[in-house]
Amino acid sequence: MSRTTVSHEDGVIYEFAPDMEAVYEAEPGERLTIATRDSLDGAVQSEDDVIEEVPAEVNAATGPIAVEGARPGDVLAVGIEDVRVAEDQGRAITIEGFGLLQDHPDVEAPRTRMTPVEDGTIRFDDLSVPIDPVVGTIGVAPAEESYTTLVPHDHGGNLDTTDVTIGNTIYFPVFRDGAMLAMGDCKAAMADGEMCGTGAEIATDIDVTVDVLSDPDVAIDRPVVETPDAWKALASAETAEEACERANLDAMALLEAEHGFDATDAHLFSSLVGGLEISQVVDPLVTVRNAIPKEYLSEPF
Amino acid sequence: MSRTTVSHEDGVIYEFAPDMEAVYEAEPGERLTIATRDSLDGAVQSEDDVIEEVPAEVNAATGPIAVEGARPGDVLAVGIEDVRVAEDQGRAITIEGFGLLQDHPDVEAPRTRMTPVEDGTIRFDDLSVPIDPVVGTIGVAPAEESYTTLVPHDHGGNLDTTDVTIGNTIYFPVFRDGAMLAMGDCKAAMADGEMCGTGAEIATDIDVTVDVLSDPDVAIDRPVVETPDAWKALASAETAEEACERANLDAMALLEAEHGFDATDAHLFSSLVGGLEISQVVDPLVTVRNAIPKEYLSEPF
Numbered sequence: 001m002s003r004t005t006v007s008h009e010d011g012v013i014y015e016f017a018p019d020m021e022a023v024y025e026a027e028p029g030e031r032l033t034i035a036t037r038d039s040l041d042g043a044v045q046s047e048d049d050v051i052e053e054v055p056a057e058v059n060a061a062t063g064p065i066a067v068e069g070a071r072p073g074d075v076l077a078v079g080i081e082d083v084r085v086a087e088d089q090g091r092a093i094t095i096e097g098f099g100l101l102q103d104h105p106d107v108e109a110p111r112t113r114m115t116p117v118e119d120g121t122i123r124f125d126d127l128s129v130p131i132d133p134v135v136g137t138i139g140v141a142p143a144e145e146s147y148t149t150l151v152p153h154d155h156g157g158n159l160d161t162t163d164v165t166i167g168n169t170i171y172f173p174v175f176r177d178g179a180m181l182a183m184g185d186c187k188a189a190m191a192d193g194e195m196c197g198t199g200a201e202i203a204t205d206i207d208v209t210v211d212v213l214s215d216p217d218v219a220i221d222r223p224v225v226e227t228p229d230a231w232k233a234l235a236s237a238e239t240a241e242e243a244c245e246r247a248n249l250d251a252m253a254l255l256e257a258e259h260g261f262d263a264t265d266a267h268l269f270s271s272l273v274g275g276l277e278i279s280q281v282v283d284p285l286v287t288v289r290n291a292i293p294k295e296y297l298s299e300p301f
Numbered sequence: 302m303s304r305t306t307v308s309h310e311d312g313v314i315y316e317f318a319p320d321m322e323a324v325y326e327a328e329p330g331e332r333l334t335i336a337t338r339d340s341l342d343g344a345v346q347s348e349d350d351v352i353e354e355v356p357a358e359v360n361a362a363t364g365p366i367a368v369e370g371a372r373p374g375d376v377l378a379v380g381i382e383d384v385r386v387a388e389d390q391g392r393a394i395t396i397e398g399f400g401l402l403q404d405h406p407d408v409e410a411p412r413t414r415m416t417p418v419e420d421g422t423i424r425f426d427d428l429s430v431p432i433d434p435v436v437g438t439i440g441v442a443p444a445e446e447s448y449t450t451l452v453p454h455d456h457g458g459n460l461d462t463t464d465v466t467i468g469n470t471i472y473f474p475v476f477r478d479g480a481m482l483a484m485g486d487c488k489a490a491m492a493d494g495e496m497c498g499t500g501a502e503i504a505t506d507i508d509v510t511v512d513v514l515s516d517p518d519v520a521i522d523r524p525v526v527e528t529p530d531a532w533k534a535l536a537s538a539e540t541a542e543e544a545c546e547r548a549n550l551d552a553m554a555l556l557e558a559e560h561g562f563d564a565t566d567a568h569l570f571s572s573l574v575g576g577l578e579i580s581q582v583v584d585p586l587v588t589v590r591n592a593i594p595k596e597y598l599s600e601p602f
Contacts, residue, residue: 092569099568100542100549106564113569124570125560127597162576191576193591195549196568240541241401244582248401248496259426263407267400267497268393268414269425275463275493276579278589281545288579290494296428 003207007035012060013182016139016155017146020180022066026210034206035086036062036184039136039198044091050110051095059137059149059158063182067210070179075213075220075301076140079169082207083133083186090115090122090188090200099197099282115188115200122188122200129189134199135164135206136185139223141176149185152236152280152287154222158185159234159287160194160280161225169226171301173219174212181210194280216301218257222250224300225289230274231297232289240286244276247290254292254300269296304508308336313361314483317440317456318447321481323367327511335507336387337363337485340437340499345392351411352396360438360450360459364483368511371480376514376521376602377441380470383508384434384487391416391423391489391501400498400583416489416501423489423501430490435500436465436507437486440524444476450486453537453581453588455523459486460535460588461495461581462526470527472602474520475513482511495581517602519558523551525601526590531575532598533590541587545577548591555593555601570597 004024011023026032039059043049070076094109101107115122115129122129137149139156152159156172164170172179183206190199223234231254235246251274252266261269273296279287305325312324327333340360344350371377395410402408416423416430423430438450440457453460457473465471473480484507491500524535532555536547552575553567562570574597580588 092572094565094569100546101568104546104550104564107568108563108565111565111569113566115573122573124573125562125566127560127570129573129597189573191572191574193545193549193577194572195545195577196572198572200573240545240587241582244494244496244541244579245401245405248494249405259428261426262409263405264395264409264412265414265426267402267408268395268412269428271393271492271495271497271499272416272423272425272430272490272501273492275491276496276582277493278545278577278579281542281577286541296430 003031003033005033005035006062006065008037008060008062012062013064014057014060015146015148016142016157018141018144018176020064020141022064022178025066025068027068028212031209034062034183034208036186036204038203039185039201044112047112047114050112051093052110054095054098059185061137061149061182061184064180066178066180067212070174070212071177072174074174075216076172076174076179077169077211077213079209080166081209083166084205085117085131085188086203086205088117090202092196092198092200094196100195131188133165133204134162134187134190135183136160136187138164138183140172141180143175151285152283156223158283160283161234161287162190162192163225163227163232171224173221192278194282197282213301218254218300230291230293231300232291234287234289236285236287238285240288243286243288247288251290251292254297258297304332304334306334306336307363307366309338309361309363313363314365315358315361316447316449317443317458319442319445319477321365321442323365323479323481326367326369328369329513332510335363335484335509337487337505339504340486340502345413348413348415351413352394353411355396355399360486362438362450362483362485365481367479367481368513371475371513372478373475375475376517377473377475377480378470378512378514380510381467382510384467385506386418386432386489387504387506389418391503393497393499393501395497401496432489434466434505435463435488435491436484437461437488439465439484441473442477442481452586453584457524459584461584462535462588463491463493464526464528464533472525474522493579495583498583514602519555519601531592531594532601533592535588535590537586537588539586541589544587544589548589552591552593555598559598
């Protein structure tokens with residue numbers, strides 16, 4: 001089946017807003033290739049290119065793509081089928097005033113390290129790291145407020161979550177007609193936490209399938225990721241503790257719906273299996289996920 | 302080779318203190334079985350037994366065990382060879398004013414759920430969870446201050462870290478002569494995060510090997526766990542953000558020693574592989590770990 005490409009040349013956003021104009025309208029079930037540029041819009045091509053401060057526009061997200069028939073209350077399912085790097089090098093950088101160790105005297109900012117692509121790996125000095133791509137920024141039109149592509153929130157956005165990768169599906173609440181999907185800010189590799197503030201930032205082509213789940217059994221307020229082994233509720237907040245609370249409550253709601261638990265039993269059971277994981281701690285909100293293994297949660301929607 | 306058992310009947314501590322009297326003196330390389338009672342000292346035997354407030358004494362840690370020849374600046378290696386549950390049921394509980402959702406109106410406290418042991422699993426209603434034990438509290442004598450067994454800190458203590466399990470080795474800085482190892486507070490299963498404040502608390506017999514690494518290549522200030530795939534720096538602090546910073550700095554120090562990186566390159570590289578993980582968010586300090594896959598870190602000590 002043919003696959004339409006939607007490219008950053010067709011349009012990018014630097015803000016997820018309630019009212020956005022689509023650059024493409026997809027049918028439910030349609031397969032697309034999304035071409036993304038790197039999070040720094042090509043500004044860093046060598047180690048001499050350093051970034052003095054966080055740019056006003058960063059994490060260009062290709063789109064938005066309207067999905068036909070998506071209505072508020074539905075769930076948008078985005079299956080990530082493949083992510084191919086589209087340039088021959090990535091880059092990891094420090095920026096003054098950004099990242100986990102921004103106040104540490106031994107950490108220099110700005111610094112740029114290029115990570116050349118070689119045979120399915122990226123190089124960092126004499127170390128080779130297998131390419132394990134991450135779609136850093138992905139989201140839909142929010143309900144009311146607008147959010148720049150620097151931050152994550154209930155609509156998605158700069159989630160920087162390693163599970164948003166090949167083979168997994170990410171589910172978003174639909175807040176606005178058409179859902180209005182956009183994505184970019186990919187990494188050739190990234191640690192959970194994204195401590196310095198970046199992974200190996202790189203342009204990519206992403207193969208996705210978009211679908212609409214109408215009348216879902218469980219309503220969601222925030223993104224959920226499905227991996228081969230688990231369902232993971234994602235939450236972003238000012239502090240890790242607050243994000244952990246929300247992700248735990250969201251995971252509990254899924255357990256309650258499937259098993260008939262009350263909230264207390266869902267809380268107790270959720271403390272026995274899977275658990276909390278760190279997505280990122282630098283954006284500058286914190287994103288965490290709460291994983292429930294599929295043995296205990298079959299098909300929430 | 303014969304194996305000595307050190308039991309909670311020989312002695313337990315509820316506080317890791319700089320000056321403690323050993324209940325047993327082990328030789329470096331000695332294999333021991335440590336018998337532990339459950340974290341609630343047997344107070345909860347049915348769902349009618351609820352815990353109204355956090356007990357003054359909790360997480361009884363069997364020991365302390367002096368290890369011959371361990372001197373300040375050394376590293377104590379504790380290999381966890383096996384953890385066997387030693388009773389036919391565990392228990393998960395909520396306590397008022399404790400746990401991640403302690404202020405949530407839908408979460409009732411106190412509540413007790415018993416988790417019967419059946420064929421290598423524990424039961425929670427009609428769900429079976431494979432036994433995957435965790436040694437919740439494990440540590441050594443601190444340098445100066447004393448810490449109750451409710452809290453984690455640089456000496457270990459209530460780390461509640463799922464990686465402290467069968468097949469892994471945990472390394473502690475030695476602060477005091479003999480190291481003075483103690484452990485207890487085991488779980489038959491626990492989620493990362495330990496959200497409700499407990500796992501399935503249970504008495505166990507733990508087979509360990511204790512060893513002393515003198516003159517380590519890298520000094521450590523906090524515990525490090527070795528799994529089959531990774532080295533993980535553990536850090537505990539008031540906030541998750543602070544714990545993440547410490548765990549990142551500790552992991553960076555290991556990378557710097559092996560690869561000759563400066564701190565900035567270690568920070569950048571650490572943002573590409575492995576990454577931050579949540580141990581627990583309720584004790585009431587937060588414990589996180591920063592994992593470096595063994596491909597990039599061979600043998601730090």
